[in-house]
Amino acid sequence: MSPSLGLVVVAAGSSRRFGSDKLSVRLGGRTILQRAVGCLRAVFPQAPLVVVVRGEELEARAAELRELGVSAFVPGGEHRQDSVRAGVEALPLGDEALVAIHDGARPFVPAEDLRQVVAAAEETGAAVLAAPVADTVKEVDPHGRVLRTLPRERLVRSLTPQVFRVGLLRKAWQQTGPSLWTDEASLLESLGVGVKAVPGDPRNLKVTQPQDLAFLRGVFPPAMRVGQGFDVHPLVEGRPLILAGVTIPHGKGLAGHSDADVVLHAVTDAVLGACGGGDIGQHFPPSDPQWAGGPSRVFLEFAVARAREAGLSVANCDVTVLAEEPRLAPFREAMRENLAGILGVLPAAVNIKATTTEHLGFVGRGEGVAALAVVLLVGD
Numbered sequence: 001m002s003p004s005l006g007l008v009v010v011a012a013g014s015s016r017r018f019g020s021d022k023l024s025v026r027l028g029g030r031t032i033l034q035r036a037v038g039c040l041r042a043v044f045p046q047a048p049l050v051v052v053v054r055g056e057e058l059e060a061r062a063a064e065l066r067e068l069g070v071s072a073f074v075p076g077g078e079h080r081q082d083s084v085r086a087g088v089e090a091l092p093l094g095d096e097a098l099v100a101i102h103d104g105a106r107p108f109v110p111a112e113d114l115r116q117v118v119a120a121a122e123e124t125g126a127a128v129l130a131a132p133v134a135d136t137v138k139e140v141d142p143h144g145r146v147l148r149t150l151p152r153e154r155l156v157r158s159l160t161p162q163v164f165r166v167g168l169l170r171k172a173w174q175q176t177g178p179s180l181w182t183d184e185a186s187l188l189e190s191l192g193v194g195v196k197a198v199p200g201d202p203r204n205l206k207v208t209q210p211q212d213l214a215f216l217r218g219v220f221p222p223a224m225r226v227g228q229g230f231d232v233h234p235l236v237e238g239r240p241l242i243l244a245g246v247t248i249p250h251g252k253g254l255a256g257h258s259d260a261d262v263v264l265h266a267v268t269d270a271v272l273g274a275c276g277g278g279d280i281g282q283h284f285p286p287s288d289p290q291w292a293g294g295p296s297r298v299f300l301e302f303a304v305a306r307a308r309e310a311g312l313s314v315a316n317c318d319v320t321v322l323a324e325e326p327r328l329a330p331f332r333e334a335m336r337e338n339l340a341g342i343l344g345v346l347p348a349a350v351n352i353k354a355t356t357t358e359h360l361g362f363v364g365r366g367e368g369v370a371a372l373a374v375v376l377l378v379g380d
């Protein structure tokens with residue numbers, strides 16, 4: 001039995017007005033296209049879903065959307081309406097079925113809006129989501145001279161999804177010539193088909209220009225992940241004391257497999273912790289001779305790269321060093337700058353504190369140095 005509802009997301013545009021690939025921009029940790037497709041998939045988990053993409057992006061988009069149960073990716077056409085047609089014709093739908101057509105550039109559709117517009121189309125054969133107009137709307141001539149003010153109470157902005165009986169669309173495509181339509185509702189209207197406007201959430205915005213993102217970043221706040229790290233190394237004769245990559249003159253230094261930079265180790269664990277990347281020993285085991293005596297910045301660079309792969313970058317880092325001696329205040333700025341450089345942030349986003357333990361415990365007896373770190377990662 002063929003399905004009663006199919007879904008099409010059009011994503012084959014050129015983002016000309018935006019200036020770069022807008023559908024790949026991340027909002028709250030997911031791309032605009034992932035969010036647009038995800039809105040439909042969440043409400044209709046079983047419906048066949050076609051995503052129409054630019055020919056050269058077929059593979060990349062398939063990878064990007066692999067968890068969303070897309071039935072097929074098809075190449076788009078020159079205009080949005082060509083892409084819509086390619087998507088609808090790729091679905092296994094009879095004339096009586098409904099198809100919901102959605103812009104890949106609209107990342108926010110409330111589930112209830114989607115259910116309402118489909119329900120309206122079941123009744124009428126053609127329905128679109130539509131938002132009220134808040135401004136006074138005027139018609140102007142090509143020179144910008146106002147011709148008239150339109151009656152605002154009867155105006156709405158046409159959104160997507162737009163839902164139609166497939167047979168109505170097929171008939172319309174047969175009957176019309178090469179005219180351009182900015183949406184499928186206008187195509188049907190031109191043939192006298194009644195289209196129901198269903199009130200939709202005004203936050204269902206189509207990303208068209210870069211400034212549209214400012215609004216949507218409020219709808220999808222960035223992901224925030226916090227991580228903590230802790231490390232200890234023994235203080236011994238005959239080793240340099242290296243903290244946050246800075247060599248500090250002192251009679252003793254820290255013992256360890258690498259350069260034993262206790263600060264960088266604690267920060268590495270904090271970054272790994274924040275992005276769910278395990279811990280330093282897992283990635284750089286002390287049993288592996290290649291890290292013997294090596295600089296610990298390699299470990300932190302690895303952790304930062306790991307976070308970046310997850311779409312996260314460092315917002316700030318706070319470190320506490322526990323050492324009875326030497327006094328670290330004279331080296332604090334150098335340590336801060338070095339650490340900031342590795343984390344890829346300004347020094348103002350890094351804070352280094354030092355404290356003794358009042359002669360208590362292994363730190364107090366001068367047997368070792370400990371470091372605690374907290375890192376905040378933010379997504380884009």
Ligand SMILES: Nc1ccn([C@@H]2O[C@H](COP(=O)(O)OP(=O)(O)OP(=O)(O)O)[C@@H](O)[C@H]2O)c(=O)n1
Nearest residue numbers: 010011012013014015016017078079083104105
């Ligand atoms: N030939 C086209 C043109 C547009 N679209 C899709 O239709 C939606 C609405 O189009 P628009 O916002 O105009 O996107 P772009 O065409 O990418 O933008 P621009 O006109 O600025 O190039 C977008 O999801 C876009 O990817 C499409 O699939 N095929």
Ligand SMILES: C[C@](O)(CO)[C@H](O)COP(=O)(O)O
Nearest residue numbers: 080103158159160182183206
């Ligand atoms: C379909 C649409 O999103 C409804 O408002 C709009 O018409 C698309 O227009 P565009 O020029 O393709 O961005």
